[in-house]
Amino acid sequence: MTGSGVRLEDVVGAQTTLPLGEVLTGRDLEWVSTPRGAAPLPPAGMLEVVPQPVMARARWWERHLIELLTGVAPDAAHDSTPQSGYDPRRHTLRQRELAKLTELRAAGHSVSFATIKRLRAAYERQGLWGLVDQRYARVSGPTGRVDQRVVDATVQAIDEETNRSTGTVKRLARRVTQILAAEHGNTAPALPSTATFYRLVGRLAQGRHTFGSAKTRRSLAKSPKGPFGSVSALRPGQWVHIDSTPIDVRVVLDNGVIDRAELTWLVDLATRSIPAAVLRPTTKAADAAVLLARALTPEPMRPGWVDAVRMSRSVLPHRRLTALDDQLTHAAARPVIVPETIVCDNGKAYVSQTFRTACRAMGINLQPTHLGSPWENSAVERSFNSVGTLFAQYVAGHVGRSVEHRGKSAEKNAVWSIVELQALLDEWIVTVWQNRPHDGLRNPLAPDTALTPNEQYAALVEVAGYVPVALNADDYVELLPVSWNRIGRAGIKLNRRTYDDNALDAYNLRGEHSGVTARDGRWEVHFDPYDITRIWVRNHRDGGWITVGWKHLRSAPMPFGEVAWQHARNILRRRGEDTATEAQIAAAAAQLLDRAEQGPEPKATTPRDRRVAGRTRSTNAPSGPRPNPSEQQDTAQAVPTAREENPEPLAEVIPLPLFDAREEARRWSF
Structure with a gap:
């Protein structure tokens, strides 16, 4: 052995150097000899559920059996000589067993020669686990003794x-x-x-x-009986989810009616960025097509936005992107993501010919989900919940997600029009969402560190990495740390990562009770802290180990590879250095939520005034293109009206007579 490597020599003298892990786990290598007296490793997880008195008794027997087999007690000094009667070179195994029987009886212990022989054989075969009273380690079936x-x-x-x-x-x-x-x-x-x-x-x-x-x-x-499938996004735009949902805010529509608006947006699976989002009274196929165009267009800086949200001041690779597209020169810090594949549900707006044609024209693959399978579009479904907690609840006119969560007369506070709420939403995405650490963007090697969508985009633009695969043998697995987990439909969640394998279905372990009552039916899981590629589950029913791989392991290269996360660590380092920009973004986010909660200026005094003001803003805002005011003035001055060309005197004003009901009754009476 040399460090972490092992040098092997075959029968003809050829030498080969292999890593220690490969020697221990290689299925093409076999141990042909075992050191005499070496006991197998006990199941570390099962030893934890055995009562303490039972374990103390087993360890007491282990000390005596080690002395019987080797001649030296385990707690003796390293230079100790074998005790009298236990030296393997002078006494046979039977003589040593009889010597141990005499010693224990002399100490007042009531044991038999058959017991010592049975425990000695069990210890050589199973190690410490063979000395445990199996009545206390018995695993019960999932249904017990019920018929x-x-x-x-x-x-x-x-x-x-x-x-x-x-x-x-x-x-x-x-x-x-x-x-x-x-x-x-x-x-x-x-x-x-x-x-x-x-x-x-x-x-x-x-x-x-x-x-x-x-x-x-x-x-x-409706969920499938087998494991959930998953896809890994290796680059921005590879998988983009789209969906619509009513936003939990009442707004004033163009016709003055107060109602909810419908939010439609895209979520990039690799970076969790929001390439585009639109608010409409009802999502139509044309609105979904416009959403694609907005996703492919840079978000321009708007008046009133803080300078800290410029792309040139963000973690995005501004110079490199600007060299490719000069439209990004004055853009906000929202990445432009070109979708390769869009995942949508079977809503009419997405399966329509209009939306399909728009995707085909832009070279985008459209992948509808199966009917009744919302989990296939889970990324965007989960993001809608975040909108409610991070944005909608702070906006004037918030009504909650249901009647149960609605305040008294909450809809009377609706003062924002759709156009104004759209502007607030765009600013919130650039200021808050894109700069907020996302729980789905965590480094598997450091799960406590979460990246922002902008940071993840910058890291994946640089490079995508690869995670190596490692195999493990039974003895090597026993040395690994133990965790007790449940096996759900999605697999096993450990350290914010999900592990799954078809073997869990072969043994029918999903959602089942392990039989270990002391651990509330959880399953014993061993994991390597330095190798996240897979874990090992002990099959408490049939024995042996089940190797369960990380769900994202089959994808190569990996979005969380070593090289990509090296760039991510550099980005996190820069995050701490640019404290001024971070403080400006935080202040702008707070001011945005305050402005959304207070409503537009000037602030009306009564609920009726606020509704009227909202209707006025909604109807005054032009919905289509209009000429510039200067052009309108020039046209008005160049073309005089007919009244100015042919002025006429005003006619005499003749007042209308008043209606008298009594007089009319007398006139028409007979």
């Missing part, structure tokens, strides 16, 4: 609850009884005790919301 017919009937009853209104466990028990009677008649088994049945239902209905939200229950029933 399998009752289990099958309970599963059927839980499946039937998917489209029913939410009920109680008592109603479910009644349905289970009916199913058993219909299938087995007089031989139907009785239900277990109430407590046992409640535990059974809790395990079988875990994660299905059988007694919770009916909407969530139906949504979960």
